[in-house]
Amino acid sequence: MSASRFPKITESALDALRERLGVRIEDSLEPWCYEATRDNIRHYAHGVGDDNPLWCDPDYAAQTEHGGILALPSFVFPCDRIISGYVGGLPGIHAMWAGSNFTWHDWIRRGDELRTEAWLHDLINHETRFSGRAVQQIYRVHFYNQRDELVCEADSWCFRTERDTAREEGMKYQEVRERGEKRYDGEEIEEIYRLYEQEAVRGATPRYWDDVEVGDALPAMAKGPMTVTGFIAYAQGWGGLYIRANRLAWQQIRKHSGLGIPNRFGIPDVPERVHWEEEFATEVGAPGAYDYGPERCSWLIHHLTDWMGDAGFLRSSHCKIRRHNPVGDWLKIRGSVVRKFEEDGHGCVEIEQRAENQDDELSVLGGGVIRLPRRGRA
Numbered sequence: 441m442s443a444s445r446f447p448k449i450t451e452s453a454l455d456a457l458r459e460r461l462g463v464r465i466e467d468s469l470e471p472w473c474y475e476a477t478r479d480n481i482r483h484y485a486h487g488v489g490d491d492n493p494l495w496c497d498p499d500y501a502a503q504t505e506h507g508g509i510l511a512l513p514s515f516v517f518p519c520d521r522i523i524s525g526y527v528g529g530l531p532g533i534h535a536m537w538a539g540s541n542f543t544w545h546d547w548i549r550r551g552d553e554l555r556t557e558a559w560l561h562d563l564i565n566h567e568t569r570f571s572g573r574a575v576q577q578i579y580r581v582h583f584y585n586q587r588d589e590l591v592c593e594a595d596s597w598c599f600r601t602e603r604d605t606a607r608e609e610g611m612k613y614q615e616v617r618e619r620g621e622k623r624y625d626g627e628e629i630e631e632i633y634r635l636y637e638q639e640a641v642r643g644a645t646p647r648y649w650d651d652v653e654v655g656d657a658l659p660a661m662a663k664g665p666m667t668v669t670g671f672i673a674y675a676q677g678w679g680g681l682y683i684r685a686n687r688l689a690w691q692q693i694r695k696h697s698g699l700g701i702p703n704r705f706g707i708p709d710v711p712e713r714v715h716w717e718e719e720f721a722t723e724v725g726a727p728g729a730y731d732y733g734p735e736r737c738s739w740l741i742h743h744l745t746d747w748m749g750d751a752g753f754l755r756s757s758h759c760k761i762r763r764h765n766p767v768g769d770w771l772k773i774r775g776s777v778v779r780k781f782e783e784d785g786h787g788c789v790e791i792e793q794r795a796e797n798q799d800d801e802l803s804v805l806g807g808g809v810i811r812l813p814r815r816g817r818a
Contacts, residue, residue, distance in 0.1 A: 447532035457529035472679025487677030531698030537733025571606035606725025635662035642749035649787030664770030682710035728766030757808035
């Protein structure tokens with residue numbers, strides 16, 4: 441093994457982190473968005489690649505039963521840093537956003553102001569092929585609107601990994617490194633573009649619970665091929681965790697030990713650069729610069745909301761990331777109905793999702809529960 445550059449996970453650091461369990465977090469980073477404005481909603485939707493007019497077109501949205509623009513369910517990500525992967529403790533230990541469980545109680549509407557309550561919920565040790573030892577750090581977050589109504593509650597988690605160990609000893613991406621970069625020909629690009637061309641928003645045509653059957657397949661959805669340009673588009677709407685400039689960047693690095701990691705010019709820079717800097721991404725054990733975890737979760741939610749239509753309501757969703765999506769990968773998201781049931785007088789369906797890359801490697805598992813309108817009922 442080469443000389444160690446980064447810290448290791450220690451029992452004393454874990455003990456200190458355990459002291460934070462159940463304690464409400466009072467000093468989190470300021471969120472990217474406090475309010476669900478027309479522009480904030482649209483910027484986030486476009487960062488996901490979602491142009492649903494219910495989120496993006498005021499004239500269209502005004503004609504729906506909602507009477508105006510709604511925020512796409514995944515808009516909670518730019519409204520809280522904790523849910524997006526801002527983790528405390530274990531300075532110098534890499535953090536990778538790896539999954540979530542969401543429950544929504546109501547829509548977030550244009551003009552809503554959001555506040556959150558968050559706390560460290562659990563710490564779980566794992567043994568992984570990526571880095572050997574890893575610590576799953578789970579946070580719980582509640583989202584309230586300006587009327588103090590709970591609109592969403594969620595758990596999200598990051599895996600904390602030793603960068604040196606992942607780079608030098610990790611086995612997960614050995615085959616990826618051996619086969620080298622993916623290069624596309626025109627025919628392969630056209631295959632992906634055909635999926636984009638076929639992508640349809642259900643919109644104003646209701647999808648009735650009565651007409652859905654277990655086994656029904658959702659249309660496949662493409663995401664990618666991954667580019668740094670695409671990751672930047674997401675960060676524009678989401679805000680990033682540590683993307684700061686000049687004096688604000690200096691303030692952040694001064695406050696948080698372990699954040700300022702020298703780049704090849706000797707300039708302290710943030711670990712978030714794994715999403716656009718190939719050199720640093722491989723240094724932490726990843727196969728290359730890769731997509732954001734909340735971005736991938738939002739893609740699964742996009743898949744569900746396109747299918748359910750304006751009259752549907754996404755009650756819950758879940759997501760478990762299984763591998764990185766480095767630059768060059770593309771995903772095909774598939775889903776199917778696995779359960780149809782009634783809950784509190786509502787007709788509900790449960791969807792299971794999975795997304796695989798161009799080499800048929802599992803990238804992410806997910807799903808959700810959707811309330812659908814019923815024929816003959818208001």
